[in-house]
Amino acid sequence: MQHLTFSNGDLIPSLGLGTWKSKPGEVEEAVYQSIKLGYRHIDCAAIYANEKEVGNAIKKAILEGIIERQDLFVTSKLWNNAHHPEHVLPALRKTLADLKLEYLDLYLIHWPVAQDPESQFPKKPGDFISLNEISLSDTWEGMEECHNTGLAKHIGVSNFNQSQIEQVNKNARIKIEMNQIELHPYLQQNDLVDFCLQNKILVTAYSPLGSMDRDEMMKKENEPILLESEVIKNIAEKRKMTPAQVLLRWAIARHTIVIPKSVNPKRLKENLEATNYELDQGDIKAISTLNKNYRFVDGSFWTIEGSPYSMEALWGE
Numbered sequence: 001m002q003h004l005t006f007s008n009g010d011l012i013p014s015l016g017l018g019t020w021k022s023k024p025g026e027v028e029e030a031v032y033q034s035i036k037l038g039y040r041h042i043d044c045a046a047i048y049a050n051e052k053e054v055g056n057a058i059k060k061a062i063l064e065g066i067i068e069r070q071d072l073f074v075t076s077k078l079w080n081n082a083h084h085p086e087h088v089l090p091a092l093r094k095t096l097a098d099l100k101l102e103y104l105d106l107y108l109i110h111w112p113v114a115q116d117p118e119s120q121f122p123k124k125p126g127d128f129i130s131l132n133e134i135s136l137s138d139t140w141e142g143m144e145e146c147h148n149t150g151l152a153k154h155i156g157v158s159n160f161n162q163s164q165i166e167q168v169n170k171n172a173r174i175k176i177e178m179n180q181i182e183l184h185p186y187l188q189q190n191d192l193v194d195f196c197l198q199n200k201i202l203v204t205a206y207s208p209l210g211s212m213d214r215d216e217m218m219k220k221e222n223e224p225i226l227l228e229s230e231v232i233k234n235i236a237e238k239r240k241m242t243p244a245q246v247l248l249r250w251a252i253a254r255h256t257i258v259i260p261k262s263v264n265p266k267r268l269k270e271n272l273e274a275t276n277y278e279l280d281q282g283d284i285k286a287i288s289t290l291n292k293n294y295r296f297v298d299g300s301f302w303t304i305e306g307s308p309y310s311m312e313a314l315w316g317e
């Protein structure tokens with residue numbers, strides 16, 4: 001398994017298991033099987049509402065001697081309703097209790113969006129708190145506290161654009177170490193990826209396979225299907241890989257970390273084996289032509305009428 005390296009020398013496996021959209025009834029077995037197959041990196045979040053089951057699987061794998069805690073890299077994310085600096089550490093403690101872990105390897109601010117502590121997912125303007133009231137730097141102070149207590153070995157962000165990163169890092173005692181963003185051939189975000197890598201910020205690619213199991217309300221009409229791209233399918237055929245493996249190998253080739261979600265044993269294995277293949281410069285060049293700045297997760301749920309958030313501010317576009 002390939003790794004990338006944090007500034008302090010700690011390693012993160014380049015391929016991990018995504019758990020967004022994995023249902024409580026299926027995620028426990030999927031995480032347990034993935035660890036048996038050789039996955040050593042699990043990506044979680046409080047809002048996925050399945051951390052207890054993920055924790056059961058990790059605990060079982062440790063009790064059975066399949067892994068030791070230090071062999072596994074576990075990430076989780078702070079939900080929008082705990083952005084107040086005094087709410088960050090308690091939110092981390094709740095996630096740790098659910099995951100049955102003493103510490104996280106990485107804790108991320110899930111979105112640059114703040115919500116009322118009482119709201120899970122915003123339904124009305126009053127569910128939002130503007131960044132003028134709780135700034136991203138305020139929340140980052142809470143993240144630094146998580147790091148200082150040793151409960152989160154590394155801290156970072158998710159869905160942040162360049163100016164949000166610069167703004168937080170300007171005042172930060174501990175700099176952002178990771179930005180987890182949507183990345184795949186239809187949304188390559190070369191400028192943001194280059195900016196992060198040049199500033200020693202690692203990058204994780206979410207929705208690398210196009211997240212076709214998203215809720216219907218998150219889908220637009222006539223969405224492009226990444227796994228059915230002719231360019232991807234041709235490379236897969238030529239290299240005796242599957243289309244999913246091409247997408248995952250491409251993400252690793254551009255020095256990002258990739259977290260495909262699966263709850264299916266065959267596909268879990270297939271995805272992990274993507275790391276055994278190589279793509280050449282011709283393949284990479286062909287894939288680079290596919291970019292269409294297409295977001296499968298476009299953040300429109302943060303910009304309902306009356307919300308203080310806008311798509312322009314969110315994506316810095």
Ligand code: A2P
Pocket residue numbers: 018206207208209210211212213227242244245259260261262263264267268270271
């Ligand atoms: P399943 O969980 O049944 O395997 P993403 O990681 O972009 O969010 O995509 C996840 C979606 O892709 C899920 O629907 C998942 O289904 C499916 N998937 C995961 N691995 C593969 C694969 N190797 N080939 C095809 N579909 C896959």
